[in-house]
Amino acid sequence: MARARITIDRDFTIADVPRRLFGSFVEHMGRCVYTGIFEPGHPQADERGFRRDVLALVDELGPTVVRYPGGNFVSGYRWEDGVGPVAERPRRLDGAWHTVETNAFGLHEFAAWADEAGVEIMEAVNLGTRGVEEARALVEYANHPGGTHWSDLRRANGAEKPFDIRLWCLGNELDGPWQIGHKTAHEYGRLAQETAKAMRLVDPTIELVAVGSSNRQMPTFGTWEHTVLTHAYDEVDYISMHAYYQEHDGDAASFLAEAVDMDAFIDGVVATVDAVKAAGKHRKRVDISFDEWNVWYQRGLDTDDQPHLVARRWREHPRLIEDAYNVTDAVVVGTFLHSLLRHGDRVRIANQAQLVNVIAPIRSEEGGPAWRQSIFWPFARMARLARGRILRLAVDASRIATARHGDVDAVDAAATWDEETGAVALFLANRSLSEPGDVTVDLHGLAATAIRSAEVLTVPEGGDRFTANLAHAQDAVGLVALDAAALVDGSLRATLPPLSWAVVVLDVARV
Template structure:
């Protein structure tokens, strides 16, 4: 039976610029958690492992995603992590009780190994320092070890460990989720703000070129949100460049229409944090603008029950191994849209995480690797979402759900790459029954023609991918066409789409 058609409109103009997109918006995250490191990026003896034990099949997929930056080593684990345990000869490295996830950390991968991996994967590193059990001293020493050229104790120790040249890590997180009662070394807002400010000052003395990220609230449901941001920024505002946001979503009530609207929650979170940053800017009469690092975001709920059954103090057990559905991929596409619509302030982000742990990439120990459903919107947006974000004027019919009112059926973001003469529209059709026909005014993009319309669609909201069977994958048979100065985008029901246009040479 033919789908019924719902109509929407969009107007685009080259002048409707939100901002240049910082490529780091498409970052990710690898924590010493579950099989993210051991059995994920690092598996000596695997058929594809290189001489350092890194899985080449995983590196290939990370390179395919064009991940520009990866946050490391945590996450919750960083709040009780002694970085010195992970450097030097591997046979001398201690095994430790890792308190965040209650496992044994073997420390066979540490700072230097991860920097080696990052080079192979064509990515930068966003390094986190421990402000839970430690503070200024450990942070400045780690920075000296990583970035100072030589002639000092810590920089010479790096050389002794086989790394003559400094790592030159430019982006540093001042702790992780320090407001959380689950965090080792939880702080009040004033305690954290003071410690983060003094740590930032010391780190900048070691290397003035670094960028620093202050901890925001662990999520927008924290009882102290957004007072935490206001109080901590009162201390850190002059010394940091970013504040972090963390948020995870899930369809616990099995209400798909409500679930697909949750990107509106992310948007509200972003807007609230921007407002709070700008309040402190006004309060301090500052000329400086603090930007946002959304350095943990994803869907996370599928594995919650099985994670409770893991035996404590095992080594790299399968933790947080969510198996993602088709509807999860649609929400991920819309979460990326929400960040792109705020590209003027969201300059960095990290899909948490990259391999095996709530991840787009999954591996079998000793075996193959495969792409989860969420891989695809992340891949297309990362690869084709480079340039400037445009602000589309959208007219869309709306619906109400359990938690949200006035949810547009059409959720979109638009990117213009002037250098490539390319215009890219990312669009989710949230309508569960109807095709969305979108009239798109592209008069300011004269001579631009559709070169590709990728569609991610599936009749089964709960369809998943496994190593043996990929049920959720895109096709490029989307129906979009030019009609004079208008582009007509046909978005199938319950689908994620990328419509890519290029300027034709003969016009």
């Protein structure tokens, strides 16, 4: 049996829980927008074409901020194409995903959807094929009250009040050769600096995210961040991180430990940011926006619905990377959320990519149902229960050998304490594929009075680690009661099933 002893002290905390840590991402890619959040004519669509069944699941999932409209898509996007009368909007070829963009859904539609969903907008500007003037104009269109060309055009297009978008991305993955408008670090750093200045001259209250490395394996990782921030440090508030993980060649042990890589990735970017701060004698702090992360089985950009045949590429919203997530994936996603929470002092924004259909916690079918994928559950519970202060845990756990990451803790954990509600929320993952996890949690400065709730996601009866929620079996994987949890002499004792993610909420009082 794997064992773990976790010590919590009321006075050892990391930061307040950043509410933007539980963000998501809507890109004009595949079926995320069209037949995902937006499907006029669907039995569950409202008068604006928003799928109410998807909105209900988004509400349950609990994202606080949603990045839009890309992603790779934004590097070739003309934002003006998505405003004004729908019948007059142009159809464009999207070179990023080899599809036809109808522009039936644009900024006004997304702003209305975000308002309905109760999420903050994180808007990305195109710094691939466009630049300073187009970004400045978009801020004026979105945020200026009126009396100017772009703000009056917004009003003429039906939005009398500004959209008041606070959070902006200065492009997307421009270090990547696959990106439309790929740039060197010096080219992008100068462009980001000047674009940021121009955007803030329109609205000085906005927050700006500079593009960091597309992943930790990029040959320019580290030097890219250093160069970009050497140019733009004073003009930006965050630098972005992107990371996707998958199981390779049946190596489940390494896959279950990928949060170790995420931890190291974050620590490396923070070190680089702070080195630029010190060298430049800057006074403010630049933080991290981890605005793309998830499990993604990168088998190729196209699915069976869109083969690599040029004659069939240019289609409207084909199926793209619609991964079906299983129990193993859900446990891994849980550990990624732990990593982000443990770094909540510097990772102030995070967006799981994407929201619907495209590597997403929510799936939907055109004209048909919408349902929760396995990875829905860790996100939904942490978004709802992680409140107050992030606790700094001392963990002494059994170790598991992995090929990619060496020996790692069998039990991974994160926790928060909300003094207002008197609750400690413990988030736990057992990485072992075969051994239960015997967990003891000792509290100092706090006394546990009751277990408010205890749930676990694990292999369902009759299933295996590859069991997933599908259209014909939408509830195969989910949270069930964790019966093996009790308070013993003031400590929590819990036994986690092999391959599981759990959340335990304790009622606590100061001592």
